[in-house]
Amino acid sequence: MVAWLTGFAIFWSLVGMAAGIYVAAELVWPTLDFGREWLSYGRLRNLHTNVVIFGFGIAALMGTAFYSVQRTCHVPLFAPGLAWFCALAWQVVILLGGLSLLAGWNGGKEYAELEWPFDIAITVIWVSFAVVFFGTIAKRRIQQIYVSNWFYGALIIVIAMLHIVNSQAIPVAWSKSYSLFAGAQDAVVQWWYGHNAVGFLLTGGFLGMLYYFLPKHADRPIWSYRLSIVAFWAFTYSYIWAGPHHLHYNAVPEWVQSLGMVMSLVLLAPSWATLVNGVMTVAGAWEKLRTDPALKFIVLSLAFYGLATFEGPMMAIKSVNVVSHFTDWTIGHVHSGALGWNALITFGTFYFLLPRLVGAELYSHSLANWHFWLALAGVMLYVLAMWGAGVSQGLLWLSLDEIGELRYSFKDIMASMAPYYALRLVAGCSFFIGAVLMAYNLWMTAKGRSVVRATPPPVVGEAW
Amino acid sequence: MRAIDLQRRLERHSGWLIFGILLVSSIGGLVQVLPSVLDDGLATPAAGTVPYDPVALTGRDIYIRESCSTCHSQQVRPLLAEVLRYGPFSKAGEFAFDRPFLWGSKRTGPDLHRVGGKYSDAWHRIHLLDPRAVVPDSIMPAYPWLAERPADSGGMIQAKMRALRRLGHPYTDAEIEAAPAALQGLTEVDALVAFLQGLGASGSGGSP
């Protein structure tokens, strides 16, 4: 099942990135939709974000969570039938949900576009996921629960809470519903959801992946247990407050904005606690970096994690946000996280995991190295292009002339973005080609083989 | 008690761990979201803010369907340059009938909260169907299909208004009764233009 989820994750990453490249191209050549509704930017962009976050991200997280929770609890999964249901039903939701987005079904809330029938299906699957995960933990044979499972647990609990609250709506038809919340209240709820979908899914969930696969692979203990503790609880506490930094200077009360801003600043420390923990864990195993593509990906992803979690609090400062809000800077920030951190750590994990699952050597180290450099070039170019675009948008929008007239019309600023958007397209293609190489490489590794049943390692410690 | 001892207990008992995560992760929401949702101040309509009429409501749902808010914000921030460019800044009460809110997070195109009345209906129609016919450098998609379909092809307008009435939008029976007639003969682009032309009306005037 883990192998299947790995396969689904790779499949969705390719679909999602292809959609991303297509919408990037539409910003360069706006007639690329050929007048077709389902190729139109607005709909395809929703497909891109949903397939990448919920298709690729959740499939990767579910697969690695099912894998690592068995290994760290030293027991097979609780309710394996239910686990299969989660794994497969999730793919059906993404497939049908993706099609519904192309058909124009849209709840209208960013990163929660899927309409209410899908919201209900997601809730059912998510509860099943929780039952399998916590059921496995409950019957564990080693008393202490390993740190990666704290993070995966937080992912499951918090996403359930956010999803259920934010999706409250009154249905009108299968394809249409109205949010229970209106206007400014809806905005506060939505960004509490939106920011923490980033927080507990794209950050917390993947930190679970990190805390299992990095020390596993580096064959070193987690550097500081105490740092893990404070990182986890401070992270879980402060992240959830940070949503209102998406609403700085918007029509929500100042006190909400201020709390969102200060907690975003506090968040830097727990984010970097894990960064330090990860870097110091791998510090004793630098020699592996020369030969091991999987570890290279994971360490690079840590670097981008550090950058993105520094950039985030900076952008949450109100005076910086005045410039950065509504610009491509935000897009660059998201992608330094999504490509640099989420995708790279997942790729590293897959290069490590899949050969083990099928009991074979990786098909080609040189292809994996090519992937590494294409991905690095892609994400660097992407982030730089969006910084350039975002900062110039932000500043040019504010610029006044000698008598206090705005110096640039919106259209002039928009038209000057063309080179940045073209660069971004190139960057996306580079990243995508790397991912295709990975898909081929892992396919050739797994071809004709079946999953090897691993014997659980002996329990060392307080048994149950 | 020491934190390390508490941690030892939490990480040995999965129930306590789950409880701990729930507790710690819910504080932020309890402080920021709960008062915002329960406090009436944010939900009180501003003077002049009324529920969308059937045509504008239909247009708004088309705006949502095509994800216009992906590229267009509806939120003028109280910043000098923004007020100069777009008009009076947005107030919470102006969005009291917005389900969901459509403030957006990105301006690939300009803000639209004060666009109502700035251009003629005829311009909007051309621009929606073929943006480059009037703005040569535009990178906005064309929406030719909007002119080809009746505004309410699903026949949903009355169900929509009843659903919104359950949420507190003060539609009268007579208004709901008359809604299909108001949409009779209109295309999707007509409805969308009507929605755009009504945007920001309650806050217009007095722009510096």
Added chain:
Amino acid sequence: MAELPGQFWSGWVLVLTLASLAGLVWLVFSLYFDGDQKTQDAGPIWDGNLREGEHPAPLWWFWLIFISLVISVIYLMLYPGLGAFSGALKWSQGGELHERLDRFSMEFGSTRRLVSEAKLETLREDARLMASAQRIYDRNCAVCHGYDAMGQADLFPNLRDADWQWGGDAAQIEQSIRHGRQAVMIGWLPVIGEQAVNQLTDYVLALGRGNAASHPGAQAYKSYCSACHGADGFGNVQLGAPNLTDGVSLYGSTREAIHQSIAEGRNGMMPAFGDRLDDTQIRLLVAWLSREGDDRQ
């Protein structure tokens, strides 16, 4: 004035925020300074090789979170955040905008007032002001009338020719900008029938070519059109009825376009910008658009 929560919610926000922050401080202090840093029990080994490290948490990290917490508390003392406590600085985003607007008037107010009262010739001679005028035009007018102001889409008039439907002198242009214009030409097909429309179409085409004399459509023109477009077809700027003799036709000069205008009517509409533009901006636009003449001699 900042929007602040009511009394109950204010207390709720204040207590929960401070209590939970105190909890965070306790967690950090307890983990760092419980006098137990070195004596770590060996701990279990998960999955063959996963262990907890025994390193104490680094001290610089303590300072990182400590400083960010101190900054947060200071910020919450100065700015609204803790419920109804509006902060020592009494800051609000509306207040900040007012301050910026005051500074804007101090910096630019006198210049802008001079501009709004200046003679058009003077404004036209100042290249920098004309650059500002063009910026105003680009932001407000160009998407309809074109970035070259030459009109477009057979719907939005050219502002660079001499043909002004509603009059091209400064006062008339100002009127158009400030209050907008709404043309009302009815569709004649239901009134006069296809044959008469065709005849009128030919007559208008002939008028445009300047050879309408003794044209058979003259009688119909006189009956239906001359009230607005004038006996000789020179138009009427008061009504926005265009000149039909100059060969310039907003909606297109083809036979089909003119036929459509007569049969279905035209309702050209220019929105009012009096609420969106101030006197300075309107004055600059008038100067930039009009070539000569001034109404404020």
